[in-house]
Amino acid sequence: MVSLTATVTGKRQTQRPAGRSIGRPGLAWALPATIFFALFAVVPLVLVAVLSFTTWSGLGSPEYAGFDTWARVFQDPVMIKSLWLSVLLTVLGVVVQTPLSILLGVWAAGPQRNRAVLSAIFFVPLLLSATAVSVLWRALLDPNFGVPSQARWLFGDGNLFGTQTAAIGVLVFVSTWQFTPFHALIYQGATRAIPQVLYQAAQIDGAGTVRQFFHITLPQLRNSIITSMILMIVGGLTTFDTVLILTQGGPGTDTTISAYYMYDKAFKGFDFGAGAAVALMLVVVATVISLVVVRVSGYDKMAGTKEGL
Amino acid sequence: MRRRPNYLAGLGALLWLALVGLPLYVMLGATVQTREEYSAGGPLAFPRSFTLDNYIQDFGNGFGQYFLNTVVVTVSVVAIVLLLVPPLAFTIVRNRGRGTSGVFRLFLLGLAIPAQAVIVPMFYVISKAGLYDNLIGVILPTAAFCLPVCTLILTGTMRDITSDLFEAMAMDGASVRRTFFQLVLPLSGSGLSTIVVFSALQAWNGFLFPLVLTQSEETKVITLGLYNFRTQYGINIPGLLAAVVLSTIPVLLVYLFARRALVQGLMGVGGK
Structure with missing residues (x-):
């Protein structure tokens, strides 16, 4: 903080135009945060690339291994399967959560008072941590003491963690339960920002509620849909706690998605090189998909939804 | 109609x-x-x-210690964020140099880094620094990963301060430091409360960093405690669920008394 005093300007320098340079902080003010962030986020990101070319068991020092680690990772069928499972879970998550959260958000944006009260309850899952949500549902869906054991007419043998289909269903359901309120809040805020003029004009033209929804609300929500989808994709590809607590990647490796595979390789199998390689792949895939979504949707051109108003 | x-x-x-x-x-x-x-x-x-035996039993199994550890982590993370982000956001908003836009871009880029991607090197860095199984080793990365979102939120708030006010301060010959403490900070209240809630939630609910960076009972935070109870309690579901309820009570209290700040904090950049 020594340099701070240096940037303090002299008193009443009237020859300089006020507001141009006086009272403007030097770059030194940004330094502590930048260094801290670089140290704990940027350096690890670089290190993950470096470590993916080494073998390291967690003890001693990593040893350079060239492309051996990458070759080993790509020869593991479980890894290839985990990539597909990640994509599958992400796609299912987006497909299930997007319509649900749009409907819920648009509904909650309505002016009625009962909606405010109900919304307060609707958004309670947001208050629970991912860990708490997973532990709660693991207990509720317990094969012996949970709801499925009480409703065998619906759940068959009651073990929702015994088959791949059921386990994936559980994972999609639990993340939907947990994250839909969050995305609904995005849509609620965006819906409230839609100019009322549009609806009034549509009503004069005789458009009903459904047509208004498809021709005004949905197009106006475009930017929010893209934001929310990017968050879902990145979140879906990096889902970890839910899998660790609910299925532990099982049955067998049937729900071992990439993020869990990475954790399992590194911290259970002590193959940190392989873990780093998978981690790097996840970052690249998530970034590429986000960029593609941004490009395809034209989001980067910042097309406004308020043109002509 | x-x-x-x-x-x-x-x-x-x-x-x-x-x-x-x-x-x-x-x-x-x-x-x-x-x-x-x-x-x-x-x-x-x-x-x-x-x-209430289930709740009492949880405390007998170490929940009190977990609670205390989580409070320590949360308070420290919020303190670091409050110390680092306001000067940073102030610079981004008011400094017109080329370096500043580079700094801002770095933090925007940081938004895209998922914590999952860095746990392996983080384990390496924290172990080498001798901070493994130490709460400090959890606090530092958790705080660092709060910075991008908090920076974005606070720069948004500070941009709304009109330049007339800055000019008036400059006319009075106010130093940078005085401008910061007497103009910028008092007018950034809403942004500040949002970043406090956001970072507190991140720390309170954080699971990944504690999972890979701590191991002993003395450094366990609540989320890890829940994870452990799940295997340890086996069929004692009431005891397990009581721990889930206990872990949520502080967040619930904030929800009841500061709903707007909490919702904004929960949304992070998602709400923008």
Whole structure:
């Protein structure tokens, strides 16, 4: 903080135009945060690339291994399967959560008072941590003491963690339960920002509620849909706690998605090189998909939804 | 103009209410029953007895320690964020140099780094720094990963301060430091409360960093405690769910008393 005093300007320098340079902080003010962030986020990101070319068991020092680690990772069928499972879970998550959260958000944006009260309850899952949500549902869906054991007419043998289909269903359901309120809040805020003029004009033209929804609300929500989808994709590809607590990647490796595979390789199998390689792949895939979504949707051109108003 | 009630939307809303309400009801109901009653009646039965033994048992199994550790982590993370982000956001908003836009871009880039991607090198860095199994080793990365979102939120707030006010301060010959403390900080209240809530939630709910960077009972935070209880308690579901309820109480209190700040904090950049 020594340099701070240096940037303090002299008193009443009237020859300089006020507001141009006086009272403007030097770059030194940004330094502590930048260094801290670089140290704990940027350096690890670089290190993950470096470590993916080494073998390291967690003890001693990593040893350079060239492309051996990458070759080993790509020869593991479980890894290839985990990539597909990640994509599958992400796609299912987006497909299930997007319509649900749009409907819920648009509904909650309505002016009625009962909606405010109900919304307060609707958004309670947001208050629970991912860990708490997973532990709660693991207990509720317990094969012996949970709801499925009480409703065998619906759940068959009651073990929702015994088959791949059921386990994936559980994972999609639990993340939907947990994250839909969050995305609904995005849509609620965006819906409230839609100019009322549009609806009034549509009503004069005789458009009903459904047509208004498809021709005004949905197009106006475009930017929010893209934001929310990017968050879902990145979140879906990096889902970890839910899998660790609910299925532990099982049955067998049937729900071992990439993020869990990475954790399992590194911290259970002590193959940190392989873990780093998978981690790097996840970052690249998530970034590429986000960029593609941004490009395809034209989001980067910042097309406004308020043109002509 | 009067619209007819939308029955379909109402039905959907009721369905979602059941989907959210039922699990919460089962959770609360289970925690006040004895283990035997829960096993006999199943999760959907209405509790016939009332006992707080499940909660007391959790504290006997170390929940108090976990709670304390989580408070330490949360308070430290919030303190670091409050110390680092306001000067940073002030610079980004008011400094016009080329370096500043580079710094801002770095933090925007940081938004895209998922914590999952760096746990392996983080384990390496923290171990080499001798901070493994130490709460400091959890606090530092957790705080660092709060910075991008908090920076974005606070620069948004500070941009709304009109330049007239800055000019007036400059006319008075106010130093940078005075401008910061007497103009910028007092006018950034809403942004500041949002970043406090956001970073507090991140720290309180954080799971990944504690999972890979700590191991002993003395450094366990609540989320890890829950994870451990799940395997340790086995069939003691009421005890497990009581711990889930306990872990949520502080967040629930904030929700009741500062709903707006909490919702904004929860949304992070998502709300922008």
